[in-house]
Amino acid sequence: MASDSAKFDVRTHTALHVLKGAVVKVLGKDALWTASTYVDGSHGRLTVKFIRKPSPEEMERIEEEANRKIAEDVQVRVVELNRDEAERRYGNIIYDLYPIPSSVKRLKIVIIDNWNINACNKPHLTSTGGIGRLVIRKWRFRKSKELLEISFDVVRGIDKHG
Numbered sequence: 001m002a003s004d005s006a007k008f009d010v011r012t013h014t015a016l017h018v019l020k021g022a023v024v025k026v027l028g029k030d031a032l033w034t035a036s037t038y039v040d041g042s043h044g045r046l047t048v049k050f051i052r053k054p055s056p057e058e059m060e061r062i063e064e065e066a067n068r069k070i071a072e073d074v075q076v077r078v079v080e081l082n083r084d085e086a087e088r089r090y091g092n093i094i095y096d097l098y099p100i101p102s103s104v105k106r107l108k109i110v111i112i113d114n115w116n117i118n119a120c121n122k123p124h125l126t127s128t129g130g131i132g133r134l135v136i137r138k139w140r141f142r143k144s145k146e147l148l149e150i151s152f153d154v155v156r157g158i159d160k161h162g
């Protein structure tokens with residue numbers, strides 16, 4: 001499917017932030033840099049710079065940690081501030097490998113406490129619980145580029161309203 005037909009979905013996009021936090025928690029700081037993200041409806045893909053294929057245990061833990069954070073239904077905060085102030089306060093971890101143009105002087109910083117922090121101007125859920133559940137469908141490690149691609153779907157969680 002052509003990427004220009006991709007449909008934005010706020011649940012799937014918010015899930016990218018949650019998944020990224022789980023990836024860094026399990027794989028460590030070597031997996032800190034996001035190379036690209038993709039959302040098309042309930043399907044998403046996170047690509048991070050990484051040096052090896054994760055073990056099956058690590059893959060399992062990443063999915064578990066992401067779903068634990070969703071189940072906790074923690075707040076997704078957005079603070080808007082001047083770019084130099086954002087850099088001073090949070091450091092370069094707010095950035096991804098794809099640059100924000102230098103003409104952009106004000107940033108929205110998306111924060112899931114003790115989990116993920118990222119400059120991002122897209123809309124988000126106000127808390128993680130609304131994501132439902134995240135199911136990882138495919139792992140792909142591209143050794144030549146040192147890129148780890150994680151494809152997932154968001155599905156409805158247990159419906160409390162029956």
Ligand SMILES: [Zn+2]
Pocket residue numbers: 013014017110120121122123124
């Ligand atoms: Zn975002």
